[in-house]
Amino acid sequence: MAGDMIIGIDASKAAIKNRTGVENFVYELILNLPKVDKDHIFFLYTDQKLPKVLHTPFNFLQRYRPFPFFWNKIRLPFALRESMPDVYLQPAYMIPFSAPKKSIAIIHDFAWAKFPQSYTCKDRFLQKLTLRNIVKKAQKIICVSKSTKDDLVSYYPEAKERIEVVHLAGNSSLKKITHPRDVLGIKEKYFLSVGRLEERKNTKRIVEAFYKAKETGNLPHKLVLAGKPGFGYDSILGAISQNERYKKDVVVPGYVKEQDINDLFSGAEALLYPSIYEGFGITALDAMKSGTPVITSDSSSLPEVVGNAAILVDPLDISQIAAKMVQIAGNKKLREELIDKGLRQAEKFSWPKTAREIIELLEKL
16 A cells, blocks of 8 residues: 555654663654655654654654553554554554554564563463464564564464564664773773673573683683663572672673763673574674674574674583683684674664565555
C-alpha cells in the first residue's frame, strides 16, 4: 500500500528518559523515520510527552494520551479508535484489539524463554501472552535477526511465511576516538564489559577469564564491568572477591553516562562480550563503531552481527576467553586488523536503513 497513508506507532517506549534496549530502538526508529519518508503521516501514540525532536517533523503527530495504569491494554486501544491509522506498527508489546488488520509487530528476543529464572512469573506470562497475540494478529512479524527468527519458528512454525528479518543498528553518535578521555580515572589499560551484570551476559565467566588471563599472560590490565546489577549479581561479586591478588583490578562503575560511553569504548583494549544469548547484540556494534576490538560468542545472533570482524569464542569456555584476551593484548597487528574490520562491519548497519526497510514492509501490507 504505497502513497500517502497514516501509519500509527506505539511510541510510548521512546518517551522514557533513561532508555535501554528496546526503548532505545523505538527512539532511534522514530528519530530516523523522517530521514527516509516524507510521504506518509505518522500518529505517535504515547502516555508521556515525547522528546521534542521526535515530533517536530511536519508529518509526525503526537497522540499524547496520559493514563496511569494499563496504558497499553486500556488507553491505547481507545486512542487508536479515536484516530484510526491505515496501518499500525507495534515495536514492543502486544497488538491492541482495536488496531487495524494491517498491523506489523516486532519481536526482539527470546531471553524470557532461554533464561526463565531471570524473569518473574508475571513477566514470563506476559511475554507468552504477547507472543501468542502477535502470531495471531500481525500480518507481518519483524524479527531483529535470523537467530530470533529461528527461535520464533521453533515455537510457532505456522508463522514462518509472515516473518521478515530487519537488522537493528548501533548508537549513531559513536565514532573512533584517537585520544579518548580516561572517564573512570583508570590510567592502566583495560578490558571492557558493557551491559547488565547478570547470568545471561556471562559476567561471572568474564571475571574468571580475566583472572586466568592475568595469571597466564602476566597482563597489567584492569577489567571494567559497566552496567546495572542483574540476575545473579551476588555470585558475580563473589567471583570478584575470591581472588585476593587481582580483585583490586576489577572496576565496577555501575551505569555509565551516555556522554562518557564513547570514550570508555575507544579507550578499551577490547570489548568482552561472550554473552550466552542475544536477540541482536547492539553492544558489539557500538564497540566496533568506537574502534574497539570485540571478543564475542559464537552463538545466538552474535556471529550474524559481527561477521568476520571479531574474535568468536565458546561463551562457556573460560580458558578460551582468557587465551583470546592474552592474544589480543600481545598482538598489535591483530588489534589493528580487528579495529579496521570492525569499523567496516559497523557501517553495514544504520538506523535510516532499518527505518526504510520497516516502511517498505508497511507499504506492502
